[in-house]
Amino acid sequence: MEREDVGQVSSKRVYNGRVISLDVDEVRFPDGSIGSLEMVRHPGASAIVPVLGAVDDPDPELVLIRQYRYAAEQYLYEIPAGRLDPGETPVVCASRELLEETGYRATEVTKLFTMYTTPGFTDEKIHLFMASGLVPGEHKREADEFMELVPTRLSRALSMIERGEIQDAKTALALLYTAGFRLG
Amino acid sequence: MEREDVGQVSSKRVYNGRVISLDVDEVRFPDGSIGSLEMVRHPGASAIVPVLGAVDDPDPELVLIRQYRYAAEQYLYEIPAGRLDPGETPVVCASRELLEETGYRATEVTKLFTMYTTPGFTDEKIHLFMASGLVPGEHKREADEFMELVPTRLSRALSMIERGEIQDAKTALALLYTAGFRLG
Numbered sequence: 001m002e003r004e005d006v007g008q009v010s011s012k013r014v015y016n017g018r019v020i021s022l023d024v025d026e027v028r029f030p031d032g033s034i035g036s037l038e039m040v041r042h043p044g045a046s047a048i049v050p051v052l053g054a055v056d057d058p059d060p061e062l063v064l065i066r067q068y069r070y071a072a073e074q075y076l077y078e079i080p081a082g083r084l085d086p087g088e089t090p091v092v093c094a095s096r097e098l099l100e101e102t103g104y105r106a107t108e109v110t111k112l113f114t115m116y117t118t119p120g121f122t123d124e125k126i127h128l129f130m131a132s133g134l135v136p137g138e139h140k141r142e143a144d145e146f147m148e149l150v151p152t153r154l155s156r157a158l159s160m161i162e163r164g165e166i167q168d169a170k171t172a173l174a175l176l177y178t179a180g181f182r183l184g
Numbered sequence: 185m186e187r188e189d190v191g192q193v194s195s196k197r198v199y200n201g202r203v204i205s206l207d208v209d210e211v212r213f214p215d216g217s218i219g220s221l222e223m224v225r226h227p228g229a230s231a232i233v234p235v236l237g238a239v240d241d242p243d244p245e246l247v248l249i250r251q252y253r254y255a256a257e258q259y260l261y262e263i264p265a266g267r268l269d270p271g272e273t274p275v276v277c278a279s280r281e282l283l284e285e286t287g288y289r290a291t292e293v294t295k296l297f298t299m300y301t302t303p304g305f306t307d308e309k310i311h312l313f314m315a316s317g318l319v320p321g322e323h324k325r326e327a328d329e330f331m332e333l334v335p336t337r338l339s340r341a342l343s344m345i346e347r348g349e350i351q352d353a354k355t356a357l358a359l360l361y362t363a364g365f366r367l368g
Contacts, residue, residue, distance in 0.1 A: 006252060015199050015206055017222045020305050022199055022206055027254045030330055037254055038201045040224055042305070068190060070211045070221055071303040113345070115353040117302040118310070119255040121204050121226070124302060126353075146214055161297070162365050169299040169310075169353045176360035181346050 006030055019083070020122075042124035046094035047081035047170045048109070049178050050102055051132040052151060059155045060183065063102050063134075064171075067147040077150065077160065078168045079175075081126070090114075090127035099137050102149060107133025112177050117169065128174045130182055154179060190214050203267070204306075226308035230278035231265035231354045232293070233362050234286055235316040236335060244367065246341060247286050247318075248334040248355075261334065261344065262352045263359075265310070274298075274311035283321050286333060291317025296361050301353065312358045314366060338363060 009026040021041045028034050053060030062079075069076045080101040084093045091109055099105055112128040152160075157175050160166045166175070193210040205225045212218050237244030246263075253260045264285040268277045275293055283289055296312040336344075341359050344350045350359070 007254065007257060017208075018220075020222050020224070022224075024201075025254070030252045036202075038204050039255060040204070040206075040305070045304075068214045069300070069303045070191065070209070071223060071305070071307045072300055073191060076300065076303060113348060113356070114351060115356060116253070116256055116260065116351050117353050118306070118308060119253045119260060119352060120229075121224070121255070122302070122306075123255045126302070158364070161361070164297060167298060167300050168303060169301050169357055172297070172299060173353055173357045173360065176357065176364060177345070180342070180360060180364070 003028075003030055003032065009034055038121055040122035040124070042083075042122055043086075044084045044090070044125045044127070045081055046084065046090045046097060046127045046129065047079050047174060048094040048098050048106075048129040048131050049079050049112070049174050050098060050104060050106070050134060051130060051178075051183075052134055055132045055183060058183070059153050061151050061153055062157055062175075063104070064150040064152045064157065065101060065147050066150050072167070076168050076171075077166045078171045081170060091129065094127065094129040095131070098131050101147065103137050104131070104134040105137050106131035107135065110182070112174060112182065115170065115173060126170050128170065128177065130174075130178055154183060187212075187214055187216065193218055222305055224306035224308070226267075226306055227270075228268045228274070228309045228311070229265055230268065230274045230281060230311045230313060231263050231358060232278040232282050232290075232313040232315050233263050233296070233358050234282060234288060234290070234318055235314060235362075235367070236318055239316045239367060242367070243337050243339045245335050245337055246359075247288070248336045248341065249285060249331050250334050251331040256351070260352050260355075261350045262355045265354060275313065278311065278313040278315070282315055285331060287321050288315070288318040289321050290315035291319060294366070296358060296366065299354065299357060310354050312354065312361065314358075314362055338367060 015022040050063040082097040234247040266281040
């Protein structure tokens with residue numbers, strides 16, 4: 001029998017930021033006890049696997065992005081992604097980020113998965129999509145020093161996960177989900 | 185040609201917490217520009233897939249945990265996991281969390297993957313492992329209202345990912361990695 005009264009007792013904002021905010025909340029747990037939790041509040045994000053080849057190709061070419069990540073103190077391979085704008089739906093965000101980061105428009109966008117990135121300390125959810133039927137946009141994006149486009153076969157991307165060369169959670173999860181449940 | 189001088193210019197701690205801390209850092213980016221980033225500092229964590237059945241079983245039974253997560257305002261299915269203690273190695277942490285959360289000791293622990301949970305705003309890394317040859321510990325853990333043990337076949341766990349019933353990133357990634365590269 002699960003308690004109905006679990007959850008927030010009180011909330012105190014300790015930092016109000018540009019991207020994230022931090023609350024320290026009093027929370028009632030399932031055993032009735034009350035404890036304090038640090039909770040990073042985030043608006044949520046979308047990420048999208050860009051499939052360059054035909055979706056019935058058993059090993060289609062994808063577009064990965066290689067970008068500098070301060071948090072990791074290195075360049076990471078990722079899929080296009082970004083935060084939801086206020087009022088923006090996840091699918092619109094995914095298509096917008098695809099265009100902004102790769103220069104491609106998608107003919108078809110399908111939902112893959114929604115993940116809690118790390119629910120011990122943040123409410124951030126990332127909505128994962130797959131884009132196919134890619135058409136170059138009017139203003140094709142040029143690679144810059146922040147973000148390099150890396151066309152990569154699905155089989156090669158999976159090898160990069162297996163070997164730990166892809167380290168970003170949303171990217172590894174979206175690619176494994178795509179390989180397991182959508183392609184191949 | 186990548187710049188050598190990317191990274192931290194200065195750092196200001198704005199919140200010093202029990203689990204996480206928050207810095208606002210000035211960062212030099214690959215194009216030479218300097219910007220401000222909110223960065224949640226986390227000690228890192230380990231998570232472990234407990235394989236109850238034989239590893240040569242094509243569809244072994246695993247131990248999932250169903251636990252209340254305030255961040256998600258719901259119960260989530262997860263694998264055993266927890267933060268690194270000071271000075272603790274990831275593999276020791278994984279075995280400790282396995283015992284604490286499930287009551288099992290592992291005869292064999294193998295490394296799967298290390299993931300950046302969400303590198304846009306935190307340096308948290310989770311180290312993923314697989315445990316096999318499980319032996320009940322001296323004090324077998326009883327289920328409580330926080331955390332319920334849910335023995336689940338691998339094939340069923342994969343269906344739960346496909347249908348969105350598993351929503352935790354480390355859990356979905358560890359299970360897909362296990363299915364793709366270690367078992368089956």
